[in-house]
Amino acid sequence: MVEDKSNLILPVILCGGSGARLWPTSRDGKPKQFIDLLGDYSTFQMAVRRVVSHEIFSRPSVILGSATRFIAVEQLAQIGVEADIILEPIQRDSAAAVAVAACRAARRDPKAIVLIVASDHVIEDDAAFAASCEAAIEPARQGHIMALGVVPHRPATGYGYIRLDNPIGDTGAFKVDRFVEKPDARTAQSYVEQGFLWNSGIFLFRADVMLEELERFQPATLAAARKALEHAVTDLDFIRLHEASLRLAPKTSIDYAVMEHTERAGVLPVSFSWSDIGTWEALWDVSTRDRSGNCLRGNVEVSETRNSLVISDDILTTVVGLDDVVVVTKSDAVLVTARHRSELVKDLVTSLRAQQRPEASEHIRMERPWGWHQRVDRGARFQVKRIVVKPGGSLSLQKHHHRAEHWVVVHGIAEVTIEGSVTLVREGEAAYIPAGAIHRLANPGRIPLELIEIQVGSYTGEDDIIRVEDTDGP
Template sequence: MISPSAYIVPVIMCGGSGSRLWPASRTSMPKQFIKLLGDLSTFQAAALRVSAPGVFLRPIILAGNDVRFIVADQLAEIGVEAHIVLEPVRRDSAAAVAAAACYAAERYPDAVVVTLPADHVIEDQFGFVQACQKAGEVARTGAIMTIGIRPTHPATSYGYIKAGTCIQGTDAFRLDRFVEKPDAETAVTYLNEGYLWNSGYIAFQPDAMLAELETYEPDIVEAARAALARAKTDLDFVRLDMGAFQQAPKTSIDYAVMERTSKAGVLPVAFAWSDVGNWDLLWQAAKKDVDGNVLRGRVEILEASNSVVHSEGMLTAVVGLDDVVVIAQQDAVLVASREKSEQVKDLVALLRTKKQPEADNHIRMYRPWGWYQRIDFGPRFQVKRIYVKPGGCLSLQKHYHRAEHWIVVKGTAEVTVDEKVLVLHENAAAQIPIGSVHRLANPGRIPLEIIEVQVGSYTGEDDIVRLEDSYGR
């Protein structure tokens, strides 16, 4: 049996909303969980990437509370088991790394931890695993290692790293300098001077990282330790304590440790890599047709090239445009210059100031039991399509301002209305009067789909009084 100290504990960081990839990526379903480049989300690809037998231990997933069931469902879909640790509030990457280091120290104190973002694209599985192993070997000497990508072009969307002197007996170097995203002219200079892209991957022994955090940011370590000590287990999730965790100062792990520690090193690697941070980077990473277009969904183009055109549902046609981004969702459409796609983040910020709900919420909202999607709405009414997974069960609830009418279109529904429990099949219906205590469940083996018509003076989601919930909401 191999000692755990010879293994690597992968920590997949799932924070961030990916607003530069709006409207496909939003807070309710961030980019790392969207299948933008194939049959897997980048989160699923990352989880499979760290499943190499004999190299990695069971991964630790750091995620927000709102996406916990998306994480669990996507892991189940690919057959990967993990420790899922929930951050109650966002405190940036330093607090997340501190929590992961504390969690790993309790379970695998002698192993090496490698943190990795959930939204990266890496096709070279062998090269990635080999890089983790090499960085891990240096980390076992007490170094805190990052993986630097050899640039292929003068990118302005990535941070850069300058390597220093060679670490004797290894392929790694001491880390000399971090720099932020440069302008185009500076990026060319960095490329010529041998700088590396900052991948965001960090390898360390738990105690080594915690010691550096204690030196430079003791409040973060104190908050992380207290949050883990007071953590509660909820279903398959470990919930960090909110009161303790929110005391951690907000800062990145680069600012907190990597730019200040004398133990930092960097391992240069040359495999193809992208963080798919905006639509232009997605275009660069994706497979293209003969005209250089990246197309997805119901799309037709004529005399267009080097563009990204995605459509969800509706037919989207593009004529005579080059180097553009056209993203058509059911409730929002983005048309932008591919060159200016970094500015989509600023657009989302503007939408938030104007309180546009589409800035953060998709028309389809995912829940632990399935999802719902708004079909139509107006004064005093709303129509939804509701999908419930086999075995799924909505909360026992009531509403003060609306009545509901449910029509089963697929599967079998178990409907509770006050003291009555009904089993309904396709084309059957149930009436839910205002104020009635009710619940919807799927007792069958196939998905349940219903059409819900809400009628009343107010149909907002905050008119839900939950009396009992299987998912701890």
């Protein structure tokens, strides 16, 4: 058991990626790791709880993009956990993030043990996970970059595999013979029969060892990470990496950058239940199902349907006489796919983005630090939104060139500022903001403020906002 606080594992949770294969539920504005796909908590919250529930872990760090920073803060507050939050101004995949994490840890202690975990993994047994991390500490101290290799229960084609080499003493761990990419079905079956392990993407290492291997195999990534951290600035409670420096890092994963090349790779076989829920089929696989093999959530009815995943947040969704399908209904998009072909959803999203379809990346409901807004209707010269402002929340002081706005309060009290004049608007009352007027909306009360916003003008896009005083959100 680890008792000396200087020897605690430093957990780092990576929150990059948009989860495109889980579209239309997962989108850039709120990707899969921040969505409660399996119950009361998002997988991000599950990952955080997993590394604060055992005494071998120290205060966690979270690395994520700027667009989701306030979602992360709110979800951390919901579970009562504090963390260091590091913002990536641009996406550079996991190699750069790992390099930043290793550099930060080495500042405190070059031999610090760092744990890298993803925010979208599902692990059912947190105690077994902690025990596995503890078991990997000794070979990591010896200089091995340890991977947790999951004992496969089926020949999965969606995961990479690890082939074991000789044991590392009596630690229960092994040296890695090689990492292999996602195989076809026949090869996957062969790997399982030969005792290969799934590559979970969970790594444990000494900070100085990872820095040495990055210097050897990916010096450009390490140099960019060091400069991005050196020139980072503190923004509210965030550590914002320097964009120009980070941009110099090649966009690559830590697997390609280091793990597939280093002779210092080790692996600890683990048998806890694990999934990265990378596709709708993977979500179906880890979900509770009824006697017909169906996972049904929301406003859903099915008949003569088996082994299917059907989800609807809003409108009634019905499926009749189909097997092995995925049907996901959102207010602005519907997905229907064969369950075993659900990995192709990412290609669909790529196509939608090429067509500049907003549904590819944007949710109708947009989270903001002050609350959220949701589009209700939109036409050639108008848009209707539902807006909810948290108690004490305030929007930016702003103006619009091409539209006027009408605000109708339906719950709570609104503090409305128009050209310096402040008015309280109560339930059933309305405020009018002419085009070009400098204005602000705030909630001075103790209950959520809810209102309907009606925009009228020649252009109602989100980019028609001139912020006079920015409060991190329109």
